[in-house]
Amino acid sequence: MNETRDRILDVALxxxxxxxxxxxxxxxxxxxxxxxxxxxxxxSRLDLVRTLTERAVAEMTxxxxxxxxxxxxxxxxxxxxxxxxxxxxxRYRVLLALRRGEYGEAIHGLLGPVxxxxxxxxxxxxxxxVFAQHLPAGTLSQVAYGVVFALADDDQQNGxxxxxxxxxxxxxxxxxxxxxxxxxxxxxx
Amino acid sequence: MNETRDRILDVALxxxxxxxxxxxxxxxxxxxxxxxxxxxxxxSRLDLVRTLTERAVAEMTxxxxxxxxxxxxxxxxxxxxxxxxxxxxxRYRVLLALRRGEYGEAIHGLLGPVxxxxxxxxxxxxxxxVFAQHLPAGTLSQVAYGVVFALADDDQQNGxxxxxxxxxxxxxxxxxxxxxxxxxxxxxx
DNA sequence: AGTACGCTGCACACTAGTGTGCAGTGGAGA
DNA sequence: TCTCCACTGCACACTAGTGTGCAGCGTACT
Numbered sequence: 001m002n003e004t005r006d007r008i009l010d011v012a013l014x015x016x017x018x019x020x021x022x023x024x025x026x027x028x029x030x031x032x033x034x035x036x037x038x039x040x041x042x043x044s045r046l047d048l049v050r051t052l053t054e055r056a057v058a059e060m061t062x063x064x065x066x067x068x069x070x071x072x073x074x075x076x077x078x079x080x081x082x083x084x085x086x087x088x089x090x091r092y093r094v095l096l097a098l099r100r101g102e103y104g105e106a107i108h109g110l111l112g113p114v115x116x117x118x119x120x121x122x123x124x125x126x127x128x129x130v131f132a133q134h135l136p137a138g139t140l141s142q143v144a145y146g147v148v149f150a151l152a153d154d155d156q157q158n159g160x161x162x163x164x165x166x167x168x169x170x171x172x173x174x175x176x177x178x179x180x181x182x183x184x185x186x187x188x189x
Numbered sequence: 190m191n192e193t194r195d196r197i198l199d200v201a202l203x204x205x206x207x208x209x210x211x212x213x214x215x216x217x218x219x220x221x222x223x224x225x226x227x228x229x230x231x232x233s234r235l236d237l238v239r240t241l242t243e244r245a246v247a248e249m250t251x252x253x254x255x256x257x258x259x260x261x262x263x264x265x266x267x268x269x270x271x272x273x274x275x276x277x278x279x280r281y282r283v284l285l286a287l288r289r290g291e292y293g294e295a296i297h298g299l300l301g302p303v304x305x306x307x308x309x310x311x312x313x314x315x316x317x318x319v320f321a322q323h324l325p326a327g328t329l330s331q332v333a334y335g336v337v338f339a340l341a342d343d344d345q346q347n348g349x350x351x352x353x354x355x356x357x358x359x360x361x362x363x364x365x366x367x368x369x370x371x372x373x374x375x376x377x378x
Numbered sequence: 379a380g381t382a383c384g385c386t387g388c389a390c391a392c393t394a395g396t397g398t399g400c401a402g403t404g405g406a407g408a
Numbered sequence: 409t410c411t412c413c414a415c416t417g418c419a420c421a422c423t424a425g426t427g428t429g430c431a432g433c434g435t436a437c438t
Contacts (some may be wrong), residue, residue, distance in 0.1 A: 100286065
């Protein structure tokens with residue numbers, strides 16, 4: 001049930017991914033529905049965007065808490081994190097744009113938990129001398145996963161090639177030596 | 190002469206840096222001037238944005254061609270590049286936002302020359318085995334200087350601390366080993 | 379057959395921005 | 409002093425989006 005609502009959400013992710021300033025009308029017609037119908041499911045544009053964000057945040061926090069609980073080394077945990085979120089990263093590339101822009105404030109709040117989990121992971125790596133300390137954990141984690149989104153955005157076919165490159169690039173900037181980075185990535189099941 | 194025009198441009202850089210969607214009215218009042226006056230100098234919003242971009246591009250291409258002519262090694266050239274553009278990078282952080290958004294097409298075109306020069310520099314480094322090859326030169330250069338802008342945006346006081354951290358972070362992601370990166374940065378006059 | 383419900387296709391009011399026209403004002407320079 | 413010119417302050421027309429109201433329509437379920 002609610003297939004129209006789901007289709008609107010799916011399509012909105014695409015449309016807003018292409019152009020974060022797209023209007024309700026654009027989303028509606030992309031979903032093969034009339035604008036009025038979208039308002040039937042989401043009272044306001046912000047509601048739609050918030051729902052989208054909550055979806056994304058739920059997925060990412062699930063992965064991150066799972067990984068954090070596994071007690072793996074920070075660098076291995078990072079590799080697993082990228083490997084697991086990569087398939088959906090391109091779909092959620094819109095998050096990058098949403099943090100700035102109209103609803104920045106509201107969205108930023110929702111992303112808070114993800115930010116914290118990532119910062120914790122990076123900090124753990126820095127404390128264990130696995131990651132470099134040229135930047136504070138909060139900043140480094142933000143920039144690193146910003147790079148992941150940027151690369152996912154670039155990698156249109158979203159192949160495994162991109163996943164490997166993204167993982168290596170971020171490991172490098174986290175201060176992991178290239179040889180170790182390659183080993184970690186190739187050990188991935 | 191034209192001090193009002195210059196003030197508008199300066200202020201616009203700040204205002205649009207804060208909020209890329211700011212209107213002509215916001216820019217005008219921030220410049221202590223009435224909206225109508227802004228239109229006196231710039232026939233349309235796009236004209237203003239284009240002028241701003243041309244300014245930034247001119248500065249960056251000047252630095253890059255200068256460095257490219259010096260014939261330094263790619264990694265040393267990169268360090269010099271960051272050192273020289275860093276002081277103005279925070280001012281031009283708006284460029285990040287402008288590439289997407291309303292005038293993306295137009296702005297992207299203007300940034301072309303900068304993109305090419307950067308890609309050339311990175312490619313030179315890859316050919317000489319100074320930089321890693323996990324990503325094509327075009328992508329790697331884009332992501333790396335995206336990180337520079339992101340860090341400049343984060344580093345509110347825009348101190349030399351940030352410059353050092355930004356340089357090291359980007360060198361790492363370019364595949365330069367940490368020891369070498371630190372040496373390069375500390376050799377900087 | 380009847381009903382409930384989700385979608386449609388209009389209508390509307392409202393907001394916020396862009397870009398233009400034009401008369402008026404004040405100060406700097408010939 | 410007179411003139412030029414930049415800036416002002418208002419008017420306006422236009423666009424593009426948001427969000428709402430309401431009658432109608434078709435389909436699926438009972």
